[in-house]
Every structure is written in C-alpha cells, then in structure tokens.
Amino acid sequence: MAEGAQAEAATGSVTVRLRGIGKRFPGVIANDDINIDVRRGTIHAIVGENGAGKSTLMKILYGVQPPDSGTIEINDQQVTLHSPADAIKAGVGMVFQHFMLADNLTVLENVVLGAERLHGIGGEARAEIQRISDSYGLGIDPDRLVEELGVGARQRVEILKVLYRGAQIVILDEPTAVLVPQEVDELFGNLQELKREGLSVIFISHKLDEVLSVADEITVIRRGTTVRTVTPHEVTARQLAELMVGSELPSPSTETSTVTDELLLSVQGLGLPAPEGRPLLQDITFDIHRGEVLGIAGVEGNGQAELVETIMGMRTGATGTIRLQDRDLSPLSTRERREGGIGYIPEDRHRHGLLLDAPLWENRILGHQTREPNVRGPLIDKGAARADTERIISEYDVRTPGPDVLARALSGGNQQKLIVGREMSGDPVLLIAAHPTRGVDVGAQAAIWDHIKNARRQGLAVLLISADLDELIGLSDRIEVILRGRLVGSFDPSQVTPEQLGSAMTGAGPEVAA
C-alpha cells in the first residue's frame, strides 16, 4: 500500500532518499528500517508517537549522530554525514525547537556568525540577508536586535540562517509549538514560499490538523519503523492518529463545572521588578478555587514563566501576596511550597524538571525527597521509590525499559509523562502545569488532559500555562491573558475562539485597547 500511495502522492523528483535507516541505543531500537522519499518542492511531515524515533531520524539526517545501518541519498548521491557541517554542505539545514540566537546581537550578526566566509560580515552579507528575506517573504530587518523580536520573527531568523548557508532541505522540529495562531499562518505562508522556490521542507509535528493543512506528504513512524506515507487527502486527523498508535483512540469529552467557592490560591497585586526597565510582573491579581482550572494565555516571554517561578518561590524581590489555603507563602522556600501542597510541572523540563544523568527512580524523588513513599524515617527508601516509579511508568504509559534507565535516554514526550506522574503524586492542593503537553503525542496528550481533568474533579486548584490555545480552551474554567507582565483580559473558554485569544495575546484585541 505504502509504495502505491507514495508513487501517486507527489510528482517532484526525490531529493532525500532514506533507505533502511536503523539506530539502536542500549535496550532501545530508536530507528528500525526507516524508508522515506522527500520530493523537491514539497512539505513532508513526519508524525509519530512520543519515542517513535522522529528526533533520532532527524539527528541522523542532520549529521548529529550516525545511523547503525541504512543509506542516505541527497540528490541521488549517497552521503555520509559525520557532522552538521557535513549536512549543511550537502544542503540540509535544521531549525531546532529551542532557538539558538544571541539576544544581544543583531539579526545580521546572528546570521553570519560561523558563516563569515560566505559573504563577510558587512554590506555584502546584509544585502544577501535582505535578498533572502525578500524572496521568501520573511520580512526581516538585518539590523534589528534579536531581543526586540517576537517568537515568530526569531523563528524566521533561524530559517533565514539556514537558507543563508545554502540549505535546499530545511528540517523544522515542532515549529508551531511556540507560536500563536496568527504566527502559525505566517510560518505556513513562508513554507509555501520555500516550496515555490523548489526547496523541500521536512517538519516534525504532533499537531495533526496543522500537518493535514500544510503538508504534501505525511510519513507515519511507529516504533522506529515507517508505517505508511500518505497525502492529506487520503486521511483524517483521527485516522492519522490511529496509524501512529496502531489502534483506535478514545474521544475527548467536555466536562461540567466543578468550581466551588472555597478559595485555594489567592494572588494579590503581585509584582516582580526587572534589573532594568519595565517590571517583569505588574499588579497580577487572581484567585483559584477548589475544583477550578485557571488558564493563562500569552505569547512566550510575557511574564508567564516569571509568574510561575514567583509562585514557586524561585524569584527574589517580588511584591504583593500569595496565599495558599490562607497561608502566606512568602517566607517559604520552594521545597516548603511543594511540601505545602503544590505540584509543579515546570516549563523547562531539562532545567527544573529532571536530572538527565540520573535514573528514573532518582528523578521520582527529585523535589519530593522528604515525602512518602520515597522516605522511611529520615532515610531515602530506594525500594519504595523504585516501586513507585514503576507505578508511574505504568499509569502514565512512560515508554522505557524500567526505573533504572537514565532520564536522558527517554524521548522528550516520555520525560514529560514521567514529570506529570511525579507531580500528580503526593496529593497536591494546587497543581501548576506549565505547558504540560508540550512535545507529547496525541495519545499522551489525551492522557495528560484526563489527569488534569481528574485533578480538577478531585478538588485541586489548577494553574495552567499553555501555548496550545485549544488545550487552554478545552481545560480551563477561566482564561486570563498575560501581556508584558500584566493580566490584560479575562475570557470565558466556552465563548472565546483561538483567534480572539491570539489577538489579545499580541495586544491587538479590543480588551487591551479598552
């Protein structure tokens, strides 16, 4: 079936041909016989569950790690890629999910950094950047400081950087995860321009609706193997998801309100000064009741991370009050706040959520060192921690051989599932969930949503921060929009559309004008 579908799917000549790619890690087959043809002038999406092997494959194609078996052909030439430099030479560029730009430098400086030999660092380079920006409609000014740019513009600088180095094949790793709907549309417009110029785009995404709207071909990877390549016309999002998991999915359901009038978290007049300039947070006031989910919508970098970190006691210099169950949190350390009943799913799982070089069972204890079931008297109870890790692995469907595996060896989505499992353990009264489903596949996303709905039903207060507006709308009882460190609008999720939220988030909404 796959062969036939591929043959009809697109007509462009093949620019990347992957055959029999295999890659093993201890105890895990990450890639096992991957076969993909990417055609010139097309957008080719790669989808699959967490841990299916997408990132591994892209790292192989970008020369970050070698395959154990299989061949890569680029424009009918077999290539061996020992490094990203080799990949770039072969015409492959990659835009990572975490941008790698220096904020205090201009676009020009960022783009030429490391590629000075191409067009120097002055006028010729500027003209080339301008030319690329114009021909692909990127709308980028070479002399702007990167720190002045929003998320969408930064991403376009990353794309420009890759094009500047001559990429004909551009890999994007979950490019829309950090964008608001308007920015997503812009990005897709840019990708169409790349296509029109005969470039090929490979992009990894968990957002199947987007994949269906923008891709020419979609390859589904399941457990390291290419299951099928389809065109958007032959499948629905649901069928695509079922191809990914190899079985049928449960349907999401809407829930009735469980909000009570018992106040759990009260934040009054919260402020956080910045070392210089505009405060990071200003006059933030909100309440969350038992059984209520408060969603915070905002473009990245508008204070949501600072808000969460202030509530968790990770920031100094805050003004205003934070009370949990009428207890003032201000004198308490982060650990005491956790022990006082806050579950915390952090935004950056690598910085705050996990010790990557420690086994999963140690990560189970992290931040919960003084709590059941991890301790017996004053001592860590390894056996109990390990057993509880096994419980989380099974309840949260963490795909891994067992609790002794290092956190680093888990795929991004599986790391996230482990953190969610840990933070939901230990009976919190308040759950702070920052981007709880970032990077997880649709199956895991549905499971995490269920866990959050359960938490709400059990009477937790939930503070949900997310860049996924459908997620915010689907889970929240109320949504507040944060812009430049202030709450600028309050919305009823049953009435608001993602577009309206997107406008308020960028300061274009009527609520802000008023």
Ligand SMILES: Nc1ncnc2c1ncn2[C@@H]1O[C@H](COP(=O)(O)OP(=O)(O)OP(=O)(O)O)[C@@H](O)[C@H]1O
């Ligand atoms: N360096 C590594 N060491 C050990 N195992 C690894 C390593 N890198 C990846 N793996 C394993 O290989 C498998 C594939 O991981 P990969 O990151 O490619 O998945 P993915 O499809 O990108 O997942 P996600 O959607 O969660 O990002 C996973 O089981 C993962 O745990």
